Amino acid sequence: MIDAKNLTRRGILDLKPYIPGKPIEEVQRELGLTEVVKLASNETSVGPSPLALEAIRKELGNSNLYPEGSSRLLREKLAEKLSIGEDFIIVGNGADNVIDLTGMAFINDGDEIVTSEITFPAYETITRIMGGKYITCKLKDFTFDLEAIAEKVSSKTKMIYLCNPNNPTGTIVKRDAVEKLMDKIPENVIVVFDEAYYDYVEDEEYPNSLSYVLEGRNVIILRTFSKIAGIAGLRVGYGIARPELIGYLSRVISPFPTNRLAQVGALASLDDSEHYEKVLKSNREGKQYLYRELNKLNIFYVPTETNFIFIDLKEDSQSFYEKCLQRGVIIRPGKTWGYPNCIRLTIGTQYENEKFVHALKEIIT
Numbered sequence: 001m002i003d004a005k006n007l008t009r010r011g012i013l014d015l016k017p018y019i020p021g022k023p024i025e026e027v028q029r030e031l032g033l034t035e036v037v038k039l040a041s042n043e044t045s046v047g048p049s050p051l052a053l054e055a056i057r058k059e060l061g062n063s064n065l066y067p068e069g070s071s072r073l074l075r076e077k078l079a080e081k082l083s084i085g086e087d088f089i090i091v092g093n094g095a096d097n098v099i100d101l102t103g104m105a106f107i108n109d110g111d112e113i114v115t116s117e118i119t120f121p122a123y124e125t126i127t128r129i130m131g132g133k134y135i136t137c138k139l140k141d142f143t144f145d146l147e148a149i150a151e152k153v154s155s156k157t158k159m160i161y162l163c164n165p166n167n168p169t170g171t172i173v174k175r176d177a178v179e180k181l182m183d184k185i186p187e188n189v190i191v192v193f194d195e196a197y198y199d200y201v202e203d204e205e206y207p208n209s210l211s212y213v214l215e216g217r218n219v220i221i222l223r224t225f226s227k228i229a230g231i232a233g234l235r236v237g238y239g240i241a242r243p244e245l246i247g248y249l250s251r252v253i254s255p256f257p258t259n260r261l262a263q264v265g266a267l268a269s270l271d272d273s274e275h276y277e278k279v280l281k282s283n284r285e286g287k288q289y290l291y292r293e294l295n296k297l298n299i300f301y302v303p304t305e306t307n308f309i310f311i312d313l314k315e316d317s318q319s320f321y322e323k324c325l326q327r328g329v330i331i332r333p334g335k336t337w338g339y340p341n342c343i344r345l346t347i348g349t350q351y352e353n354e355k356f357v358h359a360l361k362e363i364i365t
């Protein structure tokens, strides 16, 4: 039989499949547990927006019909909220899909893509698929080091991915640092601001990336309904950029990237300010509770601008992860990011957070 390796795109030979957070059902089945909480994928523990759910129920009967390909109504509403034209927005099957579009539309063989070492893995995946050269800098204080990134920019650089806030560390790059980077790099370099956790940011020095789009810079902003709106399971995210860039992204998107339920759910969630505030409040309170408990236990964590916390256990996190699973708590061990002693913990409901703290205390004592 012919070795399929010889048939495969060279760029993907070294790629490893993405390992998502372990699903609740799998842990229940494997460990015979009835109650399991998942604090591993930065979902919204509060649940989906009730207005989204209502809209989805009403839409179910139209499931025989294809959706509107460009999510027109959703784009109109987003455009109104952001005070920009609809042609500045592209809606995809999650922000993941839009990350792929950035690569498919803009990365040629040999193009250099610059980002940071410990960040969202989708940037590397699409870069390698497209034959780009993936160049990374070290994090500085768990944060993207924009000076180091600027130094790596060369005449071959096509794109910079800035995960802001960064997943998995939860830190942000601030306005001044971004301003300096934008001043330094040539205008033809595309800067992708992945703002999946935008809504959770409390720091007032968070940059206004939209201003770069409005100035006409080659900037693409990514946002999602998976986090604050609580509809990760429906898969809807979007990109914001000047219309010419959106035009090229639109050339490579599939004909019906988002389904009918995702479109109406996302649209309705934009009116659900009550749910939005509830999620933020729950996250703020959960964060303070977890900080207090971690402080009491003298455990190091990185202060977060997101709905997750990066925690250094100072000991092997893989065995901690397994012990957590046995206690019905799914978290994310840090080995995959090169931080074998760290974990990433999604901030859950008070009940879920307490269940984690209980497990933590049992395991470390």
Ligand SMILES: Cc1ncc(COP(=O)(O)O)c(C=O)c1O
Pocket (backbone or CB within 6 Å): 041, 042, 093, 094, 095, 096, 097, 120, 163, 166, 167, 194, 196, 197, 223, 224, 225, 226, 232, 235, 236, 237
């Ligand atoms: C930084 C970052 N970007 C993008 C995504 C993908 O979001 P979506 O669920 O919209 O595909 C995630 C999901 O966790 C993320 O953490």
